[in-house]
Amino acid sequence: MTADLPVRPAPAPSHRLMITVSIMMATIMQTLDSTIANVALPHMAGGLSASQSQITWVLTSYIVAAAIATPVTGWLTGRYGRSRIFLVAIAGFTVMSLLCGAAANLAEIVVARLLQGAFGAALVPLSQSVMLDINPPERHARAMATWGMGVMLGPILGPTLGGWLTDNMSWRWVFLINLPVGLLSFAGVWFYLRDEGAARKSGFDWFGFATLAIFVGMLQLVLDRGDQVDWFESIEIRIYAACAAIALIYFIIHTATVGAASFLNVNLLRDRNFVTGTAFYFVVGLLLYATRALLPPMLQTLLGYPVVTTGLVTAPSGLGTMVAMLVAGRAVGRLDERLIIGLGLGLTALSLWQMANFSPEITEWGVAWPGFVQGLGLGFTSVPLTTLTFSTLDRALRPEGTAIFSLSRNMGSSIGISTMQALLTRNTVMMHSSLAAYVTVGALQARPDGFDKVFDLGTRAGLAGLDAVVQNQAAFVAYLDDYRLMMWLTLATLPCLLLMRVRKRSVAAPQEEPLHIAAE
Template sequence: MSQVETHREVPHRGLITLSIMLATVMQVLDTTIANVALPSMVGDLGASTDTINWVLTSYIVAAAIMTPVTGWLADRFGRKELFLGSVVGFVIFSMLCGIATSLNEMVLFRLLQGVFGAAIVPLSQTFLLDINPRERHGQAMAIWGAGIMVGPIIGPTLGGWLTESFNWRWVFFINLPIGIAAFLGMAAYLPSIERRLRGFDFFGFAMLSLGVGALQLMLDRGGEMDWFSSAEIWIELGLAITGFWVFIVHMLTSRAPFIDPRIFLDRNFATGLVFIFVIGVILLASLALLPPMLSTIFGYPTITVGVVMAPRGVGTMISMLVVGRIVHRMDARILVVVGLILTAQSLYTMAGFSPQMDSWLIISSGVVQGLGLGLVFVPLSTVAFATLEARYRTDATALFSLVRNIGSSIGISIVSAMLVRNTQINHAELSAFINPFDPNLWAASPAAASGDPAALAQIDGLVNIQALMISYVDDFKLMMLVTLLALPLVFLLRRPKYAPAGDSAPAAME
């Protein structure tokens, strides 16, 4: 199978898709499944509550640095060979993570796991686009998007169940059977792609890696280091700006840059990058906020948190499966607008959360948000690549994944920083009204008004909950505004006119 699209000659398309999605879900799950296991790792690995976070940081930074190089590696070694090698390496280092006996071992193995896992998601998207004709790209992206978006939702729940029922090490051991099944299926049926040798722009790769790595470190460690009051964060910000600036200048002036700048001349793809950045912010930022909110304010155990959040994933899967069948029959831009409006509506509902509500409002808003994000993700993933030349596809899917991950990191960092800052401000403002002369305090707790320490501590706990709830509401309002501000970008997208089945000619544009 060559670089041009020859879809009629691809046998076993269903088995290929199943194998690809097994590998994709395995990799995506690992970005969130280990989070809930961190407290259990502390004692076994001899780590502290601060240093254990490097288990997450090492994986995120390594994956971010290696994602952009996927296109070159695929051209140099072959897409199929790179995909199979990535799955094997990912599983091997998953097992080594599961048997790690010290923090240093765990961080090293997680870093290498991130290195091998970086190519899995962009290659899975590339292959699904390659093996399907253009009129079936919507269905292919629906299946791919379901794994990408539902994986992070079920990851914490699955990780919590494995940790409580067995041991934190099973968070990594579970990758073995999934990886073996994915490898066997892909080794047997995945078509080979003609290799395309091209030079490696080491300087461009180094500058992009510097920018991406420093940015990810800054975003991941910012909250722990109190952001810009720390010299480390300023250094990482400087390195990130320097790396990205030099990379952009080099890309525009070099004869053979690491990433061909002509890829950004495709208007749909460039607009799609902006959109997927926004989706990354909304999806994982809300997922980062809800579990601690449910456990801290509402007192839900880990399993209950997973049950309450599961309908969000169901909503996403339903909308993706539906839109995958209709995206080539109607204007995808309409679907994106409807999806953004539904997402904004769900965040508006979430901005009305209170400590006294039941779980129904959380479930219903989650379903609406899942439906909305699914309506955006599938047509966006389809239209963004509709007019792009096939030879740019692997580089483009790598950039697509990278921008989504950076959006997620930025979104999580912003809402987390706002949460901490606003909680302190809200606590100070609310407690300012509590004094011995307040008749409401006397009515609610005479003991606290009289100065009883135990009663005052109880009142302070109530103030903390209210201050925290207001801060969560402020974050939801911010994400709603970000969603609404993305609406005008729809007008930059152009609708593809799909060619008849079996026609490999590029789609025309309206």
Template sequence: MTAPNNAGGVQHRGLITISIMLGTIMQVLDTTIANVALPNMTGDLGASQDTINWVLTSYIVAAAIMTPVTGWLSDRFGRRELFLTSIVGFTVASMACGLSWSLESMVGFRVLQGLFGAAIVPLSQTFLLDINPPERHGSAMAMWGAGIMVGPIIGPTLGGWLTEAFNWRWVFFINLPVGILAFLGSAIYLPRAAKRLRGFDFFGFAMLSLGVGALQLMLDRGAEVDWFSAAEIWIELGLSITGFWIFAIHLLTGRDTFIDPAIFKDRNFVTGLIFIFVVGIILLASLALLPPMLSRLFNHSTILTGLVMAPRGVGTMISMILVGRLVRLVDARLLVVTGLALTAWSLHDMTTFSPQMDDHLIILSGVIQGLGLGLVFVPLSTVAFATLDPRFRTDAASLFSLVRNIGSSIGISIVTVLLTQNIQVNHEELSAAINPFNPTLQTLSPAAASGDITALARVDQLVNAQAMMISYINDFKLMMIVTLSAIPLALFLRKPKLAPAAAGAPAAAHME
């Protein structure tokens, strides 16, 4: 199926962009907006602290399983029709989540929300690439990237405000007006595209779904069941490896697989997948670390935490606006390297955090990181698709979103596990120095050295804070190393350039 370049799509480009970005932001927000509302849901839904997390897990797993099949569904039923159905289904499921009366009903509606929402992000990326000529792809990806990256940042703040000002149900009800606007705009202005019938590879889809679903379940459930000390995690790991292994063999040896192996022959796209995996790790892993750090170490409220982290989103927006223009003038590979360097710089600044500091360094490092990630995301999204056959765009966009989400899940799991383990280790090492014979303790707190329980409790609080801060710093240092390690991958990207267009024909992308 070729990308549509009809006059209607070009004529209404701005309205199409607004409509599909409303749907995209609505879907992306729901990956984080419900997190802060979980404690309030517990009592109303009759759930426990252990089971309430299924509200998040069910959505993540359902969306991960359905994302890869977006390409086949769009070919079979039409991209416009699939997008409209996804918007309606997601909005209705959101309303149902807000009306949930038990944990079981909430989990069921969240599964539906994930199933319908899975196609929204990859389809929005495909539409923006289709309705814009190659020379405008950078600006289009800047708009798309802004929604993808800023959504998770503002999600917890918006969710916290809605929960405090109204109640947790409004975290889901807020999707209704956005969904209606996105549907009406898309229904009126989205151009129709030709459908392409192709057989459905049930076996390949089943194996990939098994691999992705089991992996997401393992990553999301690991912290709750103490990882590999639980049989559940070993079973999920085995199922994930089995699913991915069989799918890889099937992809290489099978015929008419639902993902065409030819898509992986494009070097830029494969390198882009590796890059977006790293970006996924950094983007949401740092988002998973900062709010609890601000709450536990700095006693910030949910609203104040959101205000402190807001400049990070501002940095991303500024970067997106600038890079949308720069990508036409500057080598995209240079922008990616510069963005990774800025991100590494921000993470290095974060390794200097201390419990005694104010919010100045947190805000500054957040702005720098936002600028850096924006410089990486837009050129990467542009270059990754620059040499790809347009007929592969929807499948490629689905894989792009899937790999980014898997990277985010893996990154969050790794930093969370290391944080928990390092807090225990650091606390033990620091506590070893707290004894009556330590001259420093005798000088600073004679009461604690003499065994006063109240004084010792205060010292223990200080030790806990220091152990926690050191553990956060260790995580930031690990992410900095991962970021620096990704820089050499830019050498594998090829620079796209626009060839002179023939009379009456759109410009075509070529490679140096």
């Protein structure tokens, strides 16, 4: 057990820096790949002779595999050691990136992406666990600020980088860019990171893992495929949903009956900070990814922004996140963490309120400023939230805890994107019907701006042009409704902060044993 291991001093700053750089490269590489391929899908479809619906499996396979593999990270770490799993994950992810870039057909790239997601699932939770262990408790906030920048900035910068690589080089470089990063990260972990103590030869709860994997995988398929096949009107979605529900019921009953032998360590559920923080992180994932999925299409399809301009006006969100994390990393430990989280949620709600008041005449600055404010909000939320979530959790539970923590963000992002996209489609149809009821020949002729002269309503082309204008306005209103809903959801989470306990600062936290540092 970790309690029996000798206490060692904190690693030398140079070694800690090398470990941090190495594992953060791996983290950014993995989080970047969750969104970098999105903008390249049309080019992939042409290059691989795939339809638009078929090429989406490049995204789906990665997301589903990562979601299923994430919960098993804790057991693998305890069984084989953290550094070994880290090295295997980095090597596997890098090799699969090479195979993605070299794929000659749809089947090859889908299989490669499936394995890439499975290998990459461990990178984010393991990097968080290592960052907590190589830093003493008083440096945890700054460590989580560094880690959080990698987790948050990757998905934000992914579409911009992916678009640039696709336009200036080839869609294959969306994956091949991982090769130098993966090699450097592997070398750093190989030389500087070592595990201490014998690995735990604990048994594996295959039934618990299988039921959880089926639930997560089926739920991901429901969320990813639902919007394409009209949700529960489709037999496919009903089958996925039924399998997910049955698997979840079996998993809950199994976990409640087998106790300590369960795949999900029940001790995690006894820590109030961890449970509440994980729920908050679910909301953070929902807000981050859902907004990122809504804003670029709105700017490009409704406002006519080019890809490069879209990337530029959305980039300030990442800048705001970076600034806020640096500030929050220094503020945690001096201020009540719940106050900082409350500030972050308040800024996030403010930015969503600004987005809910967009107009078709919005300027580029009018788009960039709310994004910067939202970035500040997410930065001020994530750093103290991560620190507070793990402040009361036993060190032995960190590998499993960080895996569940990362899973909650991924599930939140999937549910958020799917739900907001479904609401967008539904509200667009409803708003189109409402607006169309007011668009009559008499109403157009009564307008003083001569709008009826723009379209020849006596021809199909004129009617189609007018319908396109109505559809554009309906879609714009539907986007605003989504932003408004996310604003209210953010405000509704604020009272839950009272459920979290603040660490006592009057008693110095004991020095925790860091990982062994090679060549120390």
